[in-house]
Structure formats: structure tokens, C-alpha cells
Amino acid sequence: MSTVQSSNGDPMLRAIVRSKRFIEEHYPEPLERERLAEFACMSESYFSIMFKKVAGCTASQYITATRIEKAKQLLRSSDMNVSEIAREVGFQDPLYFSRVFSSREGMPPREYRAFSSE
Template sequence: MDNAFFSRFHPRVIDVFLRDGTFWYDLGKPRRTITFESSAKRNFMLVTDGAGALSVNGVHHPLSVGSVFYFPLRNRIQLSYTPEQPLQFYSVHYDYKLIEWDGSSVTCLEPQENSLPLPVVTQAADAESFALHMRRLYDLWQGKAPDYEWQARLMFLNLVNEVRRLYSQRNEGDLTRRAIAKCMDYIKTHYAEPLEREELAEIAALSASYFSIMFKKVAGCTPTQYITKIRLDKAKQLLQSSNMTVSEVAREVGFQDPLYFARVFAGHAGMPPREYRKA
């Protein structure tokens, strides 16, 4: 699972549709296949009735009730259905940017990927529940309440995250990912100790270079960044719940240099440790 992507994923819902049987008519004439020579919109969809197929650059994917699918950008897309079971589906037209925030500054990046780091088609584990959430998103969008765009973005993020969760669960048997998860657990309990990449790679039974690559892919950040996050989270707890000095807190969570700790903490929290304690 590409957590580095989703940690930066910032979508905007543009429109929400319910595509019923009328979608398959053009100028009053029925059609069984719709073709996009080069898809120009990002769409996220759920089949609520019928059966058919999605073709992306000639690769066919069957669709049925509960199928969650999307259109990769600038690909040749064909959507079709069987005569007996016309497809009906919800469709979310969206776009997104990649947002990077280091605690003091924000960078907005245009996505370079045509596809999400997810399968083009995923079968929902609970089709009825997923359809209910899509229906709520559709009703919210049609209702146009004062905060509907913000609420729609939250609901859409939850839907995407559910697909992400399903994909992750179905790939949890991957030995490398489980090794990285084991290493992350080790960091959580040994954060106060010196932690070197080579030691962590040995725990995961991976080469140091491959460990770094896979750690970032699984955790969404480098091993050093993850260690720092764990240490700073513990430091925040100690600053608010103990009478330890800032220097004592720094050493307690694994920083040997209190001045360096204060600089890193301020960059992460937006204020020095002493101010954080008073906030």
C-alpha cells in the first residue's frame, strides 16, 4: 500500500451523479457500450444494480453489484453492460492535489499519476453498506447545505479509505509488509534508545537499502522520520503530564542534544517545547 501517496492526497469533489437506465440512451436510442478514447475526468463509481464490464486500454474487468471502480486519466475506457442487466451506478467526479506539509510550510503538487495506487476495480466487502454511504454523499451533494462541499470531501475520503483498507487487508499476507509492521512496533517500544537503519533492517530481515524503500512505501515516511514522529509524540505527552525539564524530556525520548530536540520540536509543533507546555 502506497501510504506516502495517501498521506498527501487532498481531493475535491466536483459533482455526484446517479447513473440510472437513462445513462445508456443517446438521442433517444439505447446503447450498450460507451467509449472514451482518452478519459479526461477522474471518476469514482459504485455499481448498485446490473452487471457489465470495464475495459481500460483493452484490459477487461467484470462489474457487478458492489463493484467499486474508477477511470484512470488519459486512458482508453469502455463501459458496457449485458442486455438483461443494465448497469446502474453512483459516480463521483473529483480531482485532487498532493499536499506536503513539514509543520511550517505547505507545498501543493500536481499529481503525476494517471491512476490511484489502488486496483481499478475492487469488490466491496459489504455492498449494501457502501451503497448507503454513496447514497448519503449523493443526497448531501444534491441538497447543497451551506457546508456541503467540506462534508462531501470528508465522505469521499472515507469511501476511498475503505477501498484502500480492503486492498491492504487482501495483501496483508505479504511477508515484507509484515516485516516492516514488526519493525514499526519495535520502534514504538524502543524509541528512547539509539536506533540505526542497519539494526532496524536486520530486525526486518531485509537489506538496508531495500528496507528503506519498503519502509517508506508502507509507513508513508522514512525510518528516520517515523522515529522522530514517535519521539516527538511521546515528548508532547511528557511536557503536558510531567514536571520534567525540557532537557530531561529530550533525553527521555531519545534526543541526546536538548538544543537539537528543541529545534526539531519547534519545526514539528510550530512552537518551542516551553511554549507548548503552556499552551
């Protein structure tokens, strides 16, 4: 984020920072590249290039990371089941959510919940 702070005057940089904030606020919703690019007032291809340059990952990777972090919070703090949490954070398919969660966290959501409550 140091790049972001040192380049406050760059309108493209500000657009990507705003886009990241938009993702963090709207992560449960469908977030297609087209919608994000429109929000940033950029073409889809330019948005993709700039997002990766500024954020260090693709917009899709950032969305997934945001959703998984929110899911981890819910797994630690709620009694919702895994399917409910998957839908709550923007995954339509609970099985896909479990696969993505497992690949990122090294354990399935149920195991994460058990591990984090010890």
C-alpha cells in the same frame, strides 16, 4: 493502515509493520537503519525502500515523529524539564530536540507546555 490490513499475507508488509511496532517500543534507544533492517531481515537499502512504501515516510521520519509525540505526552503530563524529556525520548542534545520540536509543532517545547496546560 488500510493497506496493512488488506495485505496481511505479505511477509515484507508484516516485517515493516513489526518494524514500526519495534520503533514505538524502543524509541528512546539509538535506532540506526542497520539495526532496523536487521530486525526486519532485509538489507538496509531494501528496508528503506519498503519502509517508505508501506509507512509513507522514511524510518528516520517515523522515529522522529514517534519521539516528538512521546515528548508532547511528557510535556503535558510530567514535571520533567525539557532537557530531561529530550533525553527520555531519545534525543541526546536538548538544543537539537528543541529545534526539531519547534519545526514540527510550530512552537518550542516550553511554549507547548504552557499552551497545553491552559
